Each structure stands twice: as structure tokens, then as C-alpha cells.
Amino acid sequence: MMTPLRFQELYERDWAELQSLLDALSTVTLTSGPRDGASGARAAALYRQACEHLALARARSYPAYIIDHLEDLTSRAHQLIYQQREFGLGRLRRLINIDFPCAVREHRAYVAVAAATFLLPTLLVGLLVYSRPEMILSVVDSDTASEFEQMYSPAAGSIGRTREARTDWTMFGYYIRNNVGVAFQCFAGGLFAGLGTLFFLAYNGAFGGALAGYLTGRGLSSTFYSFIATHSAFELTAIVLAGAAGLRMGHALLSPGRLTRRQSLVQASRESMVLIYGVTAMLLVAAGVEAFWSSATWIAPTVKYGVAAVCWLAVLGYFTLQGRHAG
Amino acid sequence: MSKPERVAARRHVLDTVAASETPEGILLELRPAGLGARYYAFMVDWLIRLAAINAFAMIAPFLGGIGVAFWLILIFVLEWLYPVAFELSAAGATPGKRAFGLKVVMDNGLPMTAAASMTRNLLRVADFLPFAFGFGVVSILTRSDSKRLGDLAAGTLVVHVRRADLRIAIEEAPSLMPARPLAPEDQAALVALAARAPRLTPARLDELAALAAVVSGDDGQAGPTVTRRVLGVAQWVLGRR
Numbered sequence: 001m002m003t004p005l006r007f008q009e010l011y012e013r014d015w016a017e018l019q020s021l022l023d024a025l026s027t028v029t030l031t032s033g034p035r036d037g038a039s040g041a042r043a044a045a046l047y048r049q050a051c052e053h054l055a056l057a058r059a060r061s062y063p064a065y066i067i068d069h070l071e072d073l074t075s076r077a078h079q080l081i082y083q084q085r086e087f088g089l090g091r092l093r094r095l096i097n098i099d100f101p102c103a104v105r106e107h108r109a110y111v112a113v114a115a116a117t118f119l120l121p122t123l124l125v126g127l128l129v130y131s132r133p134e135m136i137l138s139v140v141d142s143d144t145a146s147e148f149e150q151m152y153s154p155a156a157g158s159i160g161r162t163r164e165a166r167t168d169w170t171m172f173g174y175y176i177r178n179n180v181g182v183a184f185q186c187f188a189g190g191l192f193a194g195l196g197t198l199f200f201l202a203y204n205g206a207f208g209g210a211l212a213g214y215l216t217g218r219g220l221s222s223t224f225y226s227f228i229a230t231h232s233a234f235e236l237t238a239i240v241l242a243g244a245a246g247l248r249m250g251h252a253l254l255s256p257g258r259l260t261r262r263q264s265l266v267q268a269s270r271e272s273m274v275l276i277y278g279v280t281a282m283l284l285v286a287a288g289v290e291a292f293w294s295s296a297t298w299i300a301p302t303v304k305y306g307v308a309a310v311c312w313l314a315v316l317g318y319f320t321l322q323g324r325h326a327g
Numbered sequence: 328m329s330k331p332e333r334v335a336a337r338r339h340v341l342d343t344v345a346a347s348e349t350p351e352g353i354l355l356e357l358r359p360a361g362l363g364a365r366y367y368a369f370m371v372d373w374l375i376r377l378a379a380i381n382a383f384a385m386i387a388p389f390l391g392g393i394g395v396a397f398w399l400i401l402i403f404v405l406e407w408l409y410p411v412a413f414e415l416s417a418a419g420a421t422p423g424k425r426a427f428g429l430k431v432v433m434d435n436g437l438p439m440t441a442a443a444s445m446t447r448n449l450l451r452v453a454d455f456l457p458f459a460f461g462f463g464v465v466s467i468l469t470r471s472d473s474k475r476l477g478d479l480a481a482g483t484l485v486v487h488v489r490r491a492d493l494r495i496a497i498e499e500a501p502s503l504m505p506a507r508p509l510a511p512e513d514q515a516a517l518v519a520l521a522a523r524a525p526r527l528t529p530a531r532l533d534e535l536a537a538l539a540a541v542v543s544g545d546d547g548q549a550g551p552t553v554t555r556r557v558l559g560v561a562q563w564v565l566g567r568r
Binding site for chain 1: 349350351352353355356391393395396397398399400402403406407417432435436437438440442443445446449450451452453456476479480481482489511512514515518519522564565566567568
């Protein structure tokens with residue numbers, strides 16, 4: 001008759017072998033193969049056997065220590081056997097060449113809504129502040145307004161630099177921290193049925209519009225627009241794309257279709273994460289351009305506008321054409 | 328509801344176990360971590376990050392503008408990518424979580440994917456609202472699987488890592504054949520009692536054994552002798568005959 005002790009006696013050796021195989025296989029690094037010729041096939045076979053044993057032990061109410069031991073073994077083996085590794089250089093190349101631009105096209109409806117939510121407040125508030133400059137004071141206080149003026153004055157040593165920052169490098173760090181933070185906020189706001197995303201997009205759009213309207217009204221348009229023209233190709237599109245990812249998530253919550261709301265949310269956030277990878281990369285590029293190219297006073301505005309046009313065309317071309325035939 | 332089902336259901340309410348079924352058809356039990364453990368883990372991580380930022384702030388001035396840039400980038404990386412990097416490592420947890428025996432896994436118990444880790448950590452912002460992680464705390468407290476909003480969207484769980492306590496000493500006693508046939512649940516209860524025996528006081532052990540005295544034919548009696556006989560039946564059930 002099979003008793004717990006007999007059961008343990010019979011299969012203890014297999015369990016110990018599985019345990020040592022798991023130890024050997026989980027220390028495999030990227031460079032070296034499995035240690036001591038540990039065999040994945042053998043581990044998989046022993047794992048299936050351990051699963052059977054666990055089911056038997058549970059059904060027969062064997063003592064807790066046997067069940068615990070088998071649960072521990074099977075869950076470790078399960079993790080090792082079914083894990084997904086989705087990073088590496090090949091994956092990165094595919095992300096840049098195919099996945100990111102394709103994801104942008106797939107989400108074009110969300111991108112359009114996000115762009116409209118961002119641009120309409122920009123234009124409206126921009127025109128409003130341009131026609132009535134004192135309106136800027138309802139957005140920022142007078143100190144900040146005068147600091148803006150100083151930042152974008154033609155006499156500034158480096159355009160767009162805040163008073164505390166001493167070098168372009170400092171601004172580079174500042175842009176990374178600040179802009180990527182804004183983009184991530186736009187995305188995360190999607191979790192509140194998309195309302196957070198809409199708010200952050202409209203808010204950032206309105207703020208940018210107010211700044212542009214004010215500085216244009218003060219006659220600083222040549223420094224200001226030559227400053228933002230180039231990096232905005234990456235920065236503004238990235239913010240809009242982060243918003244699109246957030247809206248996708250909000251829409252998935254509101255209208256889950258045939259899935260449960262939770263399944264729909266998990267699926268949407270998994271798929272829109274490709275956009276966020278791309279957004280992060282674009283904002284790093286934007287921070288570099290903004291800190292070292294846009295801010296340079298020794299480059300003539302016409303050159304900046306030329307480069308800006310090339311950048312905008314490249315970004316738009318990348319999103320519309322790249323990876324179309326890859327499937 | 329039949330009796331074993333009811334017992335199982337009650338146990339699940341008590342233990343907050345999240346089960347995931349493997350392709351082999353067995354249920355893996357995951358034990359979601361509650362607010363307390365996660366709060367302490369977060370505080371440890373927060374202190375580590377604070378220490379790193381302050382340590383760099385001390386040497387940054389000597390590097391000039393680049394120093395400040397690196398400092399700001401460090402803040403950005405620690406703010407957003409610190410948990411991602413650790414969750415994707417072999418340990419599957421930040422140092423704070425590891426200190427409290429926690430780990431982040433996918434809903435089905437598998438190691439984290441990059442997309443899931445990014446999702447749950449970027450959505451930390453949403454958990455933080457309206458202030459002091461309000462939504463996150465409410466979500467953790469009200470859900471039986473203790474997920475915050477980021478976990479919901481990413482399909483991840485923060486679980487207690489199983490402590491490998493694999494050998495429980497079973498109280499030795501001379502084997503004794505049961506006085507009557509035993510149902511599987513009775514057998515399991517006897518073995519469980521024998522396994523708990525070393526951790527009980529002798530008086531409490533006698534009390535519990537008296538409840539089961541019917542198995543050794545000592546119905547209605549109690550005392551150390553009866554206890555030895557009941558534990559003897561447990562040995563018999565285990566297979567020592």
C-alpha cells in the first residue's frame with residue numbers, strides 16, 4: 001500500500017535531481033552555457049513528473065512537508081521553464097525599425113485626439129495671451145514672466161537657460177528629468193478613464209501657448225521660435241504619443257468590448273508600452289538637441305530653421321513610412 | 328457547498344492566496360503581500376535612493392556643470408527606472424522588497440516581463456494621487472490580491488517569497504494501528520497534529536490529542552499516554568508499520 005513515507009522514498013531521488021538541475025540552470029548567464037552539462041530536457045521531464053506527484057500528494061492529503069516541498073519545486077521549475085526573455089539587441093533593433101512606428105500608426109485615432117487636445121489649447125491660449133499680454137499673469141507670477149523674458153532675450157548667453165543653471169550640461173539633465181516626467185504623467189493619467197491624460201495634455205499645451213503668445217507679444221519671437229523649432233520635432237510629438245498611449249488605456253477601461261475591464265486594461269497597457277519605449281528614446285534625443293543645439297546663440301536662426309525642417313520631416317516620415325512592409 | 332469546499336473557501340479568505348494554474352494542470356499558490364510589508368519595503372528603497380542622491384550631491388560640485396547634469400539624470404533614473412532594473416534582474420525585487428521577503432511576479436507566477444515592469448512602475452504616478460499614494464493604498468487594502476493600480480494594469484502581483492522550510496520534524500512515537508478505518512481528511516489531520524507537536528506545549532498537545540483519542544481506541548480519555556498512542560497512529564498513517 002502507498003503511504004506518505006513510501007511515496008517519499010520512491011521519488012526523493014528524482015526531486016533532488018530536479019532541485020540540483022534547477023540550481024544549475026538558473027545560474028546560466030548570457031555568455032556561458034548551462035553549467036556541468038545540465039540538461040533542460042531532463043529538467044522539463046522531471047518537472048512534469050513533479051507536477052503529477054504534487055497533484056497526487058494533494059489529492060491523498062499527504063503531510064504538509066511533502067506538499068510544501070513539491071510546491072516549492074514545481075513553482076521554481078515553472079518560473080524557469082515558462083519565463084519570457086524579451087530584451088536584447090535584436091529586440092531593440094526590431095523595436096526601432098518596425099514595432100514603434102507600426103504602433104504609432106495602429107494608434108492613429110488616439111494620436112489624433114491627443115494632438116488635438118494638446119494643440120487646441122496651445123493655439124487658443126497663445127492667441128489670447130498675444131492679444132492681451134497681461135493674461136500671462138493668470139498663468140505665472142510676474143517674477144517668472146520676467147525670467148522667461150530674460151531666458152529668451154537675444155542678449156542671453158545661452159537661450160532657454162534658467163538663472164540657476166550654469167552650463168548646457170546642467171540643462172540637459174534638467175530637460176531629461178522634467179520632460180520625461182511630464183510624458184510619463186500624461187501616460188499614467190490614462191488610468192483615470194483617460195481624464196488625467198486629457199488634463200495633462202491640455203494643461204501643458206495651454207502653458208506652452210501662453211509662453212509663446214507672451215514672448216511673441218514682447219517681440220522675442222526670433223529667439224524663441226528658433227529655439228523651440230528643432231527639439232519640438234521630438235519633444236512635442238513624444239508628449240502627444242505618450243498622451244495617445246494614456247488615451248488607449250483609458251478607452252480600454254471605458255469600453256472593454258468582449259473582455260473584462262481588467263483583461264482589457266492589461267492588454268491595452270501591454271500594447272501601448274511600445275509607444276512609451278519610443279517616447280522615452282525621443283525625449284532623450286530632444287533633451288540633447290534642446291540643451292546643446294537649440295540653446296546655442298552662435299548658430300544663425302536660419303540654419304536652425306533649416307535643420308528644424310529636416311528634423312520634422314524625418315520624424316513624420318519615420319512614423320508614416322518606416323516598417324510598412326515588415327508585416 | 329460540500330464540506331471540503333467550504334473549508335477551502337474559508338482558508339482562502341484567511342490566507343489571501345491567489346492561485347494560478349500551470350499548463351500541467353496544477354495550481355500554484357501565490358501569497359500576495361499586504362500593505363504593511365510593502366510599506367516597509369518602499370521605505371527601505373526610498374532611503375537607499377535618498378542616500379544615493381545625497382552622496383552624489385556631495386561630489387557633484389567638484390565636477391562642475393556635468394556633475395549637476397549627472398545628478399539630475401541620476402534623480403530621474405532612480406525615480407523611474409530603479410524598480411524596473413531590479414524587477415527584471417534574477418532576484419525579481421528591489422533591495423527593499425528583498426529585505427522583507429517580497430518579490431514581483433506576473434499574475435501567473437512567472438518572472439516579470441520588461442513591458443509589465445515598465446507599466447507598473449510608470450503608473451506609480453497614478454497610485455500616488457490624490458496625495459501620499461492615496462489610490463494605491465485604497466486599492467491594496469480593498470483587494471484580496473493586494474494589487475495597486477499599476478499592478479492591475481500590468482497584470483502583476485507582489486508576493487511573499489516562500490520560505491523553504493521543507494522538513495518539519497514529525498514527533499516520533501511507536502507505531503500503532505488505528506482502532507477504526509480513517510477517512511483521508513482524518514489521516515491528514517492526524518499527520519498535521521504530529522507535525523505541530525514539537526511546537527505545542529505538552530498540556531495543549533494532550534488537549535488536542537484527547538479530541539482525536541477515538542482513533543487509538545482511547546475514547547474519552549486524556550493524558551500523555553493517550554497522546555503517545557494518538558501520535559503512534561499518525562506514524563502508522565505515515566507508513567511506519
